[in-house]
Amino acid sequence: MKEIGLGLLGFGTVGAGVVRGLQANGELMASRLGVKLVLRRIADLDLESDRGVTVDPGVLTTDAKAVIDDPAVDVVIELVGGTGVAKEFVLRALEQGKPVVTANKALLADFGAEIFDLAREKKTDIYFGASVGGGIPIIRALREGLSANRIESIHGILNGTCNYILTEMERAGVPFDECLADAQAKGYAEAEPSLDIDGFDTAHKAVILASLAYGGTVPMDAVFVEGIRGLSDLDIGYARDLGYRVKLLAVIRANEGAVEIRVHPSLVPLDSMLASVSGVFNAVLVNGDMTGDTLYYGRGAGADPTASTVLGDVVDVVRSLESGSAHRIAAIPESGDEIRIRPMPEITTRYYLRLCLKDEPGVLSTITSVLGKHQISLASALQKDEPEENHVPVVFMTHAAAEAEMDAALKEIAALDCVGAEPVRLRIEG
Numbered sequence: 001m002k003e004i005g006l007g008l009l010g011f012g013t014v015g016a017g018v019v020r021g022l023q024a025n026g027e028l029m030a031s032r033l034g035v036k037l038v039l040r041r042i043a044d045l046d047l048e049s050d051r052g053v054t055v056d057p058g059v060l061t062t063d064a065k066a067v068i069d070d071p072a073v074d075v076v077i078e079l080v081g082g083t084g085v086a087k088e089f090v091l092r093a094l095e096q097g098k099p100v101v102t103a104n105k106a107l108l109a110d111f112g113a114e115i116f117d118l119a120r121e122k123k124t125d126i127y128f129g130a131s132v133g134g135g136i137p138i139i140r141a142l143r144e145g146l147s148a149n150r151i152e153s154i155h156g157i158l159n160g161t162c163n164y165i166l167t168e169m170e171r172a173g174v175p176f177d178e179c180l181a182d183a184q185a186k187g188y189a190e191a192e193p194s195l196d197i198d199g200f201d202t203a204h205k206a207v208i209l210a211s212l213a214y215g216g217t218v219p220m221d222a223v224f225v226e227g228i229r230g231l232s233d234l235d236i237g238y239a240r241d242l243g244y245r246v247k248l249l250a251v252i253r254a255n256e257g258a259v260e261i262r263v264h265p266s267l268v269p270l271d272s273m274l275a276s277v278s279g280v281f282n283a284v285l286v287n288g289d290m291t292g293d294t295l296y297y298g299r300g301a302g303a304d305p306t307a308s309t310v311l312g313d314v315v316d317v318v319r320s321l322e323s324g325s326a327h328r329i330a331a332i333p334e335s336g337d338e339i340r341i342r343p344m345p346e347i348t349t350r351y352y353l354r355l356c357l358k359d360e361p362g363v364l365s366t367i368t369s370v371l372g373k374h375q376i377s378l379a380s381a382l383q384k385d386e387p388e389e390n391h392v393p394v395v396f397m398t399h400a401a402a403e404a405e406m407d408a409a410l411k412e413i414a415a416l417d418c419v420g421a422e423p424v425r426l427r428i429e430g
């Protein structure tokens with residue numbers, strides 16, 4: 001049987017999953033492909049750690065460039081991560097016309113335009129299925145299965161660490177810091193968790209999904225990002241009482257000739273599909289003009305699920321090599337029209353507000369008059385709990401209002417004498 005040589009850059013958790021997957025299912029893949037996949041070289045700076053898989057020591061090297069340049073390596077798998085040497089490695093492989101499979105969302109979010117342009121110029125492929133959603137083939141669904149649709153919206157729970165923390169905050173009614181420590185102890189959250197909990201990992205993934213849905217490359221600074229670090233278990237509990245669950249969502253939506261891309265904690269109705277996604281799981285809800293809603297759910301991280309998507313990409317790349325049809329599917333479609341990114345102040349959404357108000361006559365009317373002046377209409381107001389030091393939490397649910405008006409109203413409200421702690425504003429989806 002014909003052989004195709006693979007070169008693996010990065011022998012960490014997912015790299016070890018790729019090796020394990022090839023060892024366990026390599027024959028099955030070969031029977032499906034008619035070509036045998038042979039892992040010829042593996043590069044990593046650490047050749048000592050036990051990865052729980054056995055490899056021929058002769059394939060290991062610390063020299064990634066030697067792997068890329070090796071004529072016996074036909075396909076390069078980049079699992080180094082980050083935007084430093086990984087970029088250099090990916091460009092070096094593409095420059096030689098070698099197809100690249102990567103899981104590196106940060107690299108594509110920051111340097112996608114340069115990388116995709118080079119792949120196009122060299123008429124080779126860059127596959128990045130594992131960059132969003134781990135084991136969920138959402139990239140493939142957008143690139144292929146949904147390609148006849150205009151994408152109306154995408155709502156994604158794209159970070160397992162955040163979803164685990166939010167699930168535990170609600171389940172156990174405990175504060176954020178305690179849940180983060182628990183997620184770190186269980187190995188879900190990094191020791192330096194900022195990329196996950198401050199929303200940037202989700203934003204990287206949102207940029208990739210938006211680029212696929214609308215064509216062209218979307219810059220990271222087009223994304224409004226708010227993470228879950230400041231979230232109080234009080235709001236998670238109040239939201240629950242009102243029939244909502246709090247999720248860190250990527251919201252990508254096209255309307256009136258502009259696309260909004262935002263990442264922030266959102267209230268979703270308890271009976272919605274996204275509300276039922278708990279723990280470390282991910283889900284992406286895509287609304288196409290022909291399909292309506294389609295939902296993709298699964299493990300968004302972890303060695304084996306992510307390696308499954310990496311190897312699925314390798315299989316596709318090899319099919320293209322075999323049929324002589326590399327660059328069969330553009331990495332990112334050209335955008336038909338100029339995409340306008342809607343600035344955050346221009347978006348319209350419904351809001352949950354929690355204000356800490358003096359428990360005195362006339363206070364509510366002061367607040368509602370500020371909201372009314374800014375064209376913000378209330379759907380409900382609920383005074384929660386007993387006053388503490390003469391202040392009481394009052395939760396307001398609004399009808400759809402403009403973000404710029406809400407910004408202005410909250411600024412005025414925060415400055416009022418009757419208002420205690422800083423107002424809390426969460427956005428409502430669905």
Ligand code: HSE
Nearest residue numbers: 158159160161300301
């Ligand atoms: N750290 C991510 C998560 C997985 O917690 O989902 C890698 O993108």
